[in-house]
Amino acid sequence: MKNKLLNIKNLALEQLNQSKNIDELERIRVNFLGKKGELTQVLRAMGGLSKEERPIVGKLANEIRKELEENIKNAKLAIEKSLKDIKLKEETIDVTIPGKFNSIGRRHPLMQVKEELENLFLSMGYDVVEGPEIDTVENNFDALNAPEDHPSRDMSDTFYLSDNILLRTQTSPVQIRIMKTQEPPIRMVSAGRTFRFDDVDDTHSPMFHQMECLVIDKGVTMANLKDSIDKFVKQLFGDEMKTRFRPHNFPFTEPSAEVDVSCLKCMGKGCEFCHGTGWSMELLGCGMVHPNVLRNCGIDPEIYSGYAFGMGVDRVTMVKYGINNIRLLFENDARFLKQF
């Protein structure tokens, strides 16, 4: 009996080894382990064994059943795996074919920079405010302490719509609007379109963009102005950037300064681009708000002081992205816009 069992086992294992698909496996299972299977039949015949033999043969039969079951299960897994492998192989794709997508749009580079600047100041506690593109001579010049005979007032410099209405030449009239309507402390930034009577060339455009910052409070000093500009420049261009404050003249600030930053090409070492000075010229203009301007807006210069600074958004954009011709900004060629 024992031999018969071992023969069954060997036969079954041999068949399993040769089986190639799930159906064959099932047939083997039924043939050996099913209700009418060979092993089952052997077990049924155990009644004729002696009391001593029965547990030994029973144990052996059960061990064989377990072994066969285990082997069938493994064979099944192996076949399933090879089937999956074949399928995966069949499904192989060329991963270097370009992806499918709906192209993401782009913000205009000028607007990207404008918003980046605004966000920088928002985080430093400045309100973002806006003013009209068309403003009065009063707001654009008079209240800003521009001398009556200042050449910037000429029709060869400024676009006029009537005697007292013009296209703003700077974002500074927004300062006036805010100072006239808000009590200090004031912290504001305003960016937008500005206009000057300049023919279009590589570096000029009759419409361009400026940004203006204003802080009015008790005890605001030039030392604070320097600190704010330093921080701003470092955030915009990186920590290694240096600033240089050069005295200058603007009607609406006193003292006034122009700020140069490290040459972006050589980072201050001196190169052809910066004529060996190491400085990139005139990034922004700044100064302490002129007492006349404060007075014009009903703020007492004996109590309050403040600083203002402004810069060309177009210029910052051009420096930042290496754009060498301002026309590109206003032509809106899709191939240009796509790059930013």
Next chain:
Amino acid sequence: MLVPIKWLKKYVDINVDDKELAEKLTMSGSHVDSIINLKKDIKNIVVGKIISVEKHPHADKLQVTKVDIGNKDLLQIITAAKNIKVGDLIPIALDGAVLADETKIKDTIFRDLLSQGMMCSYQELGFDDKLIPKEFKDGILILGNEAEIGQDISKALDMYGNILDIEITFNRPDCLSIMGIAREAAATLNTKFKYPEIKIKEECNNIKDYFNAVEIQSEDLCDRFYTRVVKDVKVGPSPQWLQRQLMDSGMRPINNIVDITNYVMLELGQPLHAYDLDKLEGRKLVARRPIKGETLITLDKVERKLDEDMLIIADANRPVGIAGVMGGYDSEINEDTKTMLIESASFNSKSVRSTSKKLGLRSEASARNEKGLNYSYVRDACERVCQLIELLGVGKVVKGNFDVGKTSYEKPVVKLRPHRVEMLLGVKIEINKMLEILNKLEIESIYENDVIVSKIPYFRQDIKQEADLIEEVGRIYGFHNIESKPLQGIILKGRKSEKRETEDYIKDLLTGLGLMEITTYSFISPKAYNNICASENDELRKYIKLLNPLGEDYSIMRTTLIPNMLDVICRNNNRGVSKAYLYEIGNIFIPKQIPVNELPEERSTLCIGMYGECDFFSLKGIVEQIMDRLGIKFNVKPIKDNTTFHSGRTAGLYVGDDLVGIFGEIHPDVLEKYDINYKVNVAELSIEQILKYKCMERKLKALPKYPAVLRDIAIIVKDNILIGDMQKIIKLTDDNKIEEVKLFDIYKGDKIDEGYKSVAFSIKYRNNEKTLTDEEVNKIHQQVLNNLQKEFGAALR
């Protein structure tokens, strides 16, 4: 302003090298744009003296010269030059010489004769054409007799040293002079400033023997008028040092008298004018307004019409100069002039500026006079001219002068409270240091009763109040010496307006939807309205015109963004870009009245433009997405009568009856005008209206607990029935239980009668209270069909 450093050194001690000087001046407010080196790239050119000149035996136009360059042997040089003669000192380029344009000179045979070098012109030595004196413009440079034979030409012409090109700000006309810069340098370097000693040695006769009077009639336009007379004038070329000094400062030498007046103008900043006294009628000069119809031919030989707002200088009978701008041609000095009158005056700067602008005539004199100089330099400048005339021996100074107008100057006083310096600059500066700085700038200052009292000199009219003095102290102390300090006080988070928040949000949505932002000019051409086929009386044509546009293309303020959008699309199309989806948010300008006398309304507007691989529904999809995210419930109706758009493919976007915007395909006539060969879809929406209706509050709506049932319905209706109307009727059949009505098919063709279409909707039913039964759904679905039949005569397909 060009400042030769060797000239500057005559008036100030400079204890640093040129580069450091430039840097220090820049940091104290005189911005040095560049340092120009006078050295030219020339080699082996020396001074030679012409010993003989003979005709070339074989060539009519050539001459054979012998030239002494200090060697044992004379050089033989063949030349075509006409302006040379025996005895002249000439720059000679020797064998192996290099000219400024890199030409190399070698010994050459000209028609059988050897030429050992070449005679040079100013151009060949590298001088700018516009600085070269007329007499040498087309010929060989003949050097002054101070040149030494054999000397290197760079030495003979003093082509050494640096020039500073300094940017002078509007408030500092005093720095439009070597003296002004010298004063700045002295304060910056803390060294000695030296004012020239102005003294005339010998004076003869009396001015009254030559002239009767000078008179100011228009006192509002002329502060002071000072004159002197010089007799026995010998007009001719200036000595070489004077010519070279003017050239280095950017001025062309003319003749000794003009050169002297220009020299003094550059030195002191005071423009001057010299008249031929014999050509002045009635022995008298008057500063007055012109009489109607008077004209004057100016030095440049142009006849100028004068008007009553100008100031002229006239003799007894007629105008002889436009005050502060340019002199008259008739009374100009020339080689025959024997006696002359020198004018030094202070004119009203505004008047000079407007006159110069009106006449389109700018001169070195007007550039200075229009910036407001003061009458106190008037005398010094005129005396200085006389001194130089005497020094150069080109005339005899006549005793006496006519000096009318304000002849004395009271220095205004400005007070500075020292503690205000720290309050404004944020740095503590000692009172003594402040006094030192101010006095070094020649602002006489003393400290008394706790304040600094400053007397403002005549050349610093820009200093009017305390803040101006603080700036003077600050800039000489050095802004770079002020230590940065962070702002004090409570810092709140910055805010943005709701309008800006919304615009930024829309821009983010559009970026996500694949559109690119454009930026275009706020001004456009009035022709744009013809291009977009706006009717004659269209509201869009009520636009604001610029008084002084840069040409027609930029001459009016836009009342719609569409023309700019089409321009951009046209440009992209022309450049071979096959598709572009674009948008702009910008202002349109709506006048309250024309012509404008108050600020117009500026309305923020969104314009979308698309072409290539897209259609009306691509655009509509984008508009719908934006409206959905902004929480605006809208409806869409066809618009047939907008002449910019396709009459059958254009829609209005409404909230209730309020039009928020328009979108659709651009009319083929418009595309033709722009020469665009694609279909273009454009939307224009009002941001103001969007702001009015947007609803960004989000509240959770519970997720459905009960299942939905989907049922399709296919019907046949007349072709002109709108899908939107049918969807509305379906939804309203049971607004609560019909969750969604989706269009999934429209069919026209063989199997459908002409004039009809088959439409299929998928309807999603759901009851939020319980599970819908089939029976319930059937009932509503039947009602849907009934309603479609009733409203639109629909038949089940």
